Amino acid sequence: MTSPARAIRRISFFIQELPSSAALDGGAQRTFPWIGRKPLSSSRAGQRRRDSFRLGRPGLSTVFESLTKRLSSAFQSLRGERKVTADNVEAGLEEVRLALLEADVHFKVARDLVARVRDSVLGEEVLQGVDASQQFAHAVHTALVDLMGPEDATLDLEGPRPTVILMAGLQGAGKTTTCAKLARLLVEKHGRKPLMVAADVKRPAAVEQLRVLGKQISVPVFHQAGLAPEEVCARGVERAKIDGADVVILDTAGRLHVDDELMDEVARIAERTRPRNQVLVVDAMTGQDAVRSAEEFHARLTLSGVILTKLDGDARGGAAVSLKAVTGRPILFVGTGEKIEDLDAFGPERMAGRILGMGDVVGLVERAQETVDEKEAQASFERMVMGSFTLEDLFGQIRMIQRLGPLKKVLGMMPGMGGMLDKVDLDDGHMKRLEALGQSMTPRERLMPQVLDMSRRRRVARGAGQELSAVNQLLKMHKGMGQMMKKMGMGGMAGKAKRKALEGLSSDGSLAAGDLPKGGLLSNLAGGLPDLSKLGGAGGGPGGGPGGGPGGLPGMGGLGDLMGGGAGRAPGSSATRQSGSKRKKQKKNRRRKGRKK
Amino acid sequence: MGVLSRLKERLTRTRRAISDGISGLFKGGRPIDDALFAELEELLYTADLGKVAAEVTGELARAHRRGEIHGEEDVRAALKGELLQRLDQPGGEVSLDHHPTVILIAGVNGSGKTTSIAKLAHRFREQGRRVLVAACDTFRAAASDQLEIWAERSGVEVVRGGDGADPAAVAFDAVEAAVVRGADVLIVDTAGRLHTQKNLMDELSKIVRVIQRRIPEAPHEAWLVLDATNGQNAVQQAREFTAAIEVTGLIVAKLDGTARGGAVFGIREAMGIPVRYIGTGETMELLEVFEPEAFVDALLRPDGEE
Numbered sequence: 001m002t003s004p005a006r007a008i009r010r011i012s013f014f015i016q017e018l019p020s021s022a023a024l025d026g027g028a029q030r031t032f033p034w035i036g037r038k039p040l041s042s043s044r045a046g047q048r049r050r051d052s053f054r055l056g057r058p059g060l061s062t063v064f065e066s067l068t069k070r071l072s073s074a075f076q077s078l079r080g081e082r083k084v085t086a087d088n089v090e091a092g093l094e095e096v097r098l099a100l101l102e103a104d105v106h107f108k109v110a111r112d113l114v115a116r117v118r119d120s121v122l123g124e125e126v127l128q129g130v131d132a133s134q135q136f137a138h139a140v141h142t143a144l145v146d147l148m149g150p151e152d153a154t155l156d157l158e159g160p161r162p163t164v165i166l167m168a169g170l171q172g173a174g175k176t177t178t179c180a181k182l183a184r185l186l187v188e189k190h191g192r193k194p195l196m197v198a199a200d201v202k203r204p205a206a207v208e209q210l211r212v213l214g215k216q217i218s219v220p221v222f223h224q225a226g227l228a229p230e231e232v233c234a235r236g237v238e239r240a241k242i243d244g245a246d247v248v249i250l251d252t253a254g255r256l257h258v259d260d261e262l263m264d265e266v267a268r269i270a271e272r273t274r275p276r277n278q279v280l281v282v283d284a285m286t287g288q289d290a291v292r293s294a295e296e297f298h299a300r301l302t303l304s305g306v307i308l309t310k311l312d313g314d315a316r317g318g319a320a321v322s323l324k325a326v327t328g329r330p331i332l333f334v335g336t337g338e339k340i341e342d343l344d345a346f347g348p349e350r351m352a353g354r355i356l357g358m359g360d361v362v363g364l365v366e367r368a369q370e371t372v373d374e375k376e377a378q379a380s381f382e383r384m385v386m387g388s389f390t391l392e393d394l395f396g397q398i399r400m401i402q403r404l405g406p407l408k409k410v411l412g413m414m415p416g417m418g419g420m421l422d423k424v425d426l427d428d429g430h431m432k433r434l435e436a437l438g439q440s441m442t443p444r445e446r447l448m449p450q451v452l453d454m455s456r457r458r459r460v461a462r463g464a465g466q467e468l469s470a471v472n473q474l475l476k477m478h479k480g481m482g483q484m485m486k487k488m489g490m491g492g493m494a495g496k497a498k499r500k501a502l503e504g505l506s507s508d509g510s511l512a513a514g515d516l517p518k519g520g521l522l523s524n525l526a527g528g529l530p531d532l533s534k535l536g537g538a539g540g541g542p543g544g545g546p547g548g549g550p551g552g553l554p555g556m557g558g559l560g561d562l563m564g565g566g567a568g569r570a571p572g573s574s575a576t577r578q579s580g581s582k583r584k585k586q587k588k589n590r591r592r593k594g595r596k597k
Numbered sequence: 598m599g600v601l602s603r604l605k606e607r608l609t610r611t612r613r614a615i616s617d618g619i620s621g622l623f624k625g626g627r628p629i630d631d632a633l634f635a636e637l638e639e640l641l642y643t644a645d646l647g648k649v650a651a652e653v654t655g656e657l658a659r660a661h662r663r664g665e666i667h668g669e670e671d672v673r674a675a676l677k678g679e680l681l682q683r684l685d686q687p688g689g690e691v692s693l694d695h696h697p698t699v700i701l702i703a704g705v706n707g708s709g710k711t712t713s714i715a716k717l718a719h720r721f722r723e724q725g726r727r728v729l730v731a732a733c734d735t736f737r738a739a740a741s742d743q744l745e746i747w748a749e750r751s752g753v754e755v756v757r758g759g760d761g762a763d764p765a766a767v768a769f770d771a772v773e774a775a776v777v778r779g780a781d782v783l784i785v786d787t788a789g790r791l792h793t794q795k796n797l798m799d800e801l802s803k804i805v806r807v808i809q810r811r812i813p814e815a816p817h818e819a820w821l822v823l824d825a826t827n828g829q830n831a832v833q834q835a836r837e838f839t840a841a842i843e844v845t846g847l848i849v850a851k852l853d854g855t856a857r858g859g860a861v862f863g864i865r866e867a868m869g870i871p872v873r874y875i876g877t878g879e880t881m882e883l884l885e886v887f888e889p890e891a892f893v894d895a896l897l898r899p900d901g902e903e
Contacts, residue, residue: 098651104828107642171851172707172824204746205739212738212760256853283707287645287828287860310706313791315830338706338736429796 084124093118096140103316103355106291109147109325116143141352147321148348153305153330156276157190162240162248164273166233168266168301169281170293171254174309176206178281178335179251180213181343182307185333186247187219195245197236198223199269200253210251217340220245229253230268237273250275257296267300277304279332282319284311290319291326298327309335312342316355320346389482391446391474395438398431436464437474449475615644615896619676623669634658637672644859644896647829649866653679677897683862684889686871691818691846693726697775697783699808699815703801703842704822705834706789709850711740713822713876714786715747716884717848722751726781731771732757733764733804734788744786751881754778764788764800765807772811785816792837801841818845820873823860825852831860835868846873849887853877858896 081088093114100110117139124135157163165182167175179196186192196214198221200206207223214221220243222236233250240248252269255262270278278301282290297303306323311334320331331346383389438446440463445452452460457471464470618640622633634654641650657675660666666675700717704710711734718728730748732755734740741757748755756771758764768785775783787804790797808815821844823831838844852858852875861872872887 101642102647102829104645104830107639111639170826171712172709174707203743205742208739208742209737216738256851258853283824283826285705285824285827285830285834287826287831288643289645289826290828293826310791312793313705313830314793314833315828318828 084121103318104287105318106322109322144352145348148324161246164248164275165277166250166275167279168252173281173283175281179249183219184217184340192247193245194247195240196221196249199229199232202253230272233269234272257293263300270301280306284308284317285315286319291322294323294326303329305329305332307333312337320351391449394478440464645828646859647863649862680893695817697780698817699783701785701816701819703787708822708824710822713848713850714784718753719751719881721782728753729775729780729783730755731785733767735762735764736788765804768804769807792834798841820846820848822848825849825858832863832867835864848874850876
């Protein structure tokens with residue numbers, strides 16, 4: 001069974017266990033300097049403990065507070081009520097509206113959405129035992145997903161060849177970069193042979209930029225100086241026919257939607273080349289103006305879809321909702337980084353989660369699907385459980401995580417983690433330094449760490465250009481992980497708890513909203529992320545059920561501990577079912593035991 | 598054409614949205630009540646004022662309850678007062694009295710850095726200064742070329758490295774060249790970076806350190822370029838960039854589209870960074886010194902009034 005999600009669970013477990021094992025010697029920060037802790041004021045820390053499930057960015061302005069958090073205060077009025085009525089729901093709906101506005105959703109769209117949410121919840125029974133705010137977060141989430149869906153929108157590559165794709169948008173939206181990303185995607189995933197046409201004759205060196213990008217991905221770029229853009233495009237399409245290219249991507253100049261002359265120009269280009277795909281490229285950071293520019297472009301072109309760029313930033317991306325609402329056209333792709341392969345399919349579920357501050361689990365799984373070698377992960381995991389977890393395995397895992405992308409990005413995709421990114425100081429450099437230590441070892445040393453005596457350790461440190469203490473820390477970490485694994489493999493106490501928690505994953509291993517342990521992060525999220533069962537995708541569930549794999553997907557419990565907050569509980573973290581104070585005590589005990597030894 | 602009328606013309610779309618919107622609110626002798634304030638708040642949201650919109654409207658509603666607001670004119674006046682108060686800063690051109698005055702320009706991808714630099718260079722050149730530009734965006738393909746073409750057009754010199762060169766090294770060379778050639782102003786272009794990328798933000802700090810090795814008190818100014826179409830994320834950008842370098846001013850680019858520019862208020866309030874210039878069009882001349890009063894007036898004054 002190929003199950004990237006399973007591999008991901010292992011990885012998240014790995015990330016999770018790093019700080020946990022570090023906690024044994026009470027020096028997490030020393031051992032894992034990339035997870036630095038920013039100072040936390042005591043009052044804030046106290047609040048964080050109380051809101052053990054909060055998902056937002058603690059301490060930041062309300063702009064970044066998650067909807068759930070905001071709602072929980074607004075829905076105090078629902079406590080003890082049986083039915084949702086127009087009277088007891090208004091305060092909450094106002095919070096919903098503000099949250100949407102703060103995520104840059106257009107105010108009219110926000111108003112409509114609120115009305116829709118109101119309709120969907122009125123008369124509904126207040127679910128006792130569940131926080132009313134979760135019930136509402138769910139309703140809002142569903143409304144957002146409905147609005148932004150359907151999921152499977154893509155380019156129209158049917159019809160006569162060459163398929164023409166016109167890219168348009170405001171200045172600085174990211175058109176040129178996106179052209180190259182799209183071309184690469186068409187080559188790699190569709191086996192197509194694209195030609196890019198540089199029709200931005202306005203911005204200095206834009207043509208040169210596309211040429212350089214084209215060279216990087218070995219896609220030819222057409223340009224003819226001294227011609228009007230529509231002429232360049234028309235000739236580009238002709239050239240594609242001669243050269244046997246089957247897709248033509250037209251990179252047009254950035255233009256303001258109020259600039260009639262330039263809007264006429266782009267309309268002329270569309271008329272001359274009859275593109276099957278007319279794509280609007282929009283910066284995810286765009287505010288209220290997204291609606292007006294989209295309307296104008298849609299009036300002049302027959303837009304077939306939208307690409308949202310710069311989603312690797314921390315913009316909530318409310319523009320996505322507005323765009324869909326205004327144009328009725330789907331969002332096809334999202335740009336998620338500076339590298340040419342950073343172009344992902346759009347998922348309304350995960351976008352809704354992002355807008356409401358709930359993480360991007362689906363994106364994480366997809367990323368893993370592309371980068372994680374399932375066999376390698378499986379073998380390494382088996383060795384872990386068997387107690388023969390070598391340094392080689394450790395480095396394998398580090399490489400695996402690195403392939404997923406920058407740590408911060410990976411963590412940011414986990415539910416609830418987005419809010420912590422400003423609390424942790426993740427430095428990918430330390431991963432690299434760990435790797436350097438590995439490269440400084442002989443194969444034998446990596447397979448049998450016990451042979452690493454002082455003299456060898458010194459050599460390894462010298463070879464990696466690091467201090468001896470770095471080697472010692474690495475070995476300590478390795479040992480800690482090995483012990484943890486063994487314990488789990490033998491079904492020790494922690495393992496039992498873990499298994500119980502794992503049962504929160506339904507039989508096919510996917511996360512089922514219904515039976516999540518109460519108090520866990522996901523139980524609070526369950527309403528908001530209603531369809532986590534999709535996680536496994538068509539390739540099968542993400543885990544082998546009980547005992548199949550350690551850790552839940554968002555098993556970030558350890559990290560949560562480290563950061564002093566109670567946030568980030570999830571099924572699969574051994575502490576899932578314990579209260580914060582209990583957990584603390586246990587940790588203390590563990591630490592004491594560690595010292596005694 | 599005076600500054601005000603020029604600004605008004607440039608910001609005409611923004612002004613229409615807010616000013617005409619206010620006129621619309623009062624149509625048919627509508628009484629001032631909570632519903633009206635709610636609509637006013639929405640109106641201000643369209644200009645990306647963000648939570649400032651709620652604050653300002655809240656103030657107005659309170660003033661109304663105190664009996665200080667009676668009609669449309671009062672609302673406009675009070676609104677202007679509230680907005681101006683949030684932009685409290687001395688206007689006028691920045692003094693460039695160091696030789697060379699080093700100005701570092703930073704911002705997220707596609708915010709309009711390079712174009713803004715071209716406009717700044719042009720402006721300073723027109724003032725009779727000798728301007729040197731450092732092309733430290735060695736990441737984006739052909740970024741240096743873009744800057745060079747701009748520079749050629751306005752007759753300023755460029756120091757550049759190859760694609761992929763260390764931006765800090767280019768910056769150092771440029772500072773050296775600025776000193777040796779006796780330039781009055783050195784403008785340092787940097788690669789666009791999302792404020793969430795720690796390594797790139799570190800790179801920015803490094804450029805500053807390297808510049809300081811040659812001129813300890815430099816950069817004399819560090820300006821963050823913001824895309825006026827950006828919404829509430831602009832505040833977050835300002836916050837993160839300020840953490841990496843000491844941002845001394847903002848340039849708000851692309852302020853010539855529709856209803857925009859409101860993010861300025863949020864940033865000013867959260868960060869206290871003054872706005873230096875606003876970019877209002879595609880040609881080199883279209884960079885204005887930011888004047889709070891003119892800016893707010895341009896937003897609020899109805900058509901046909903000067």
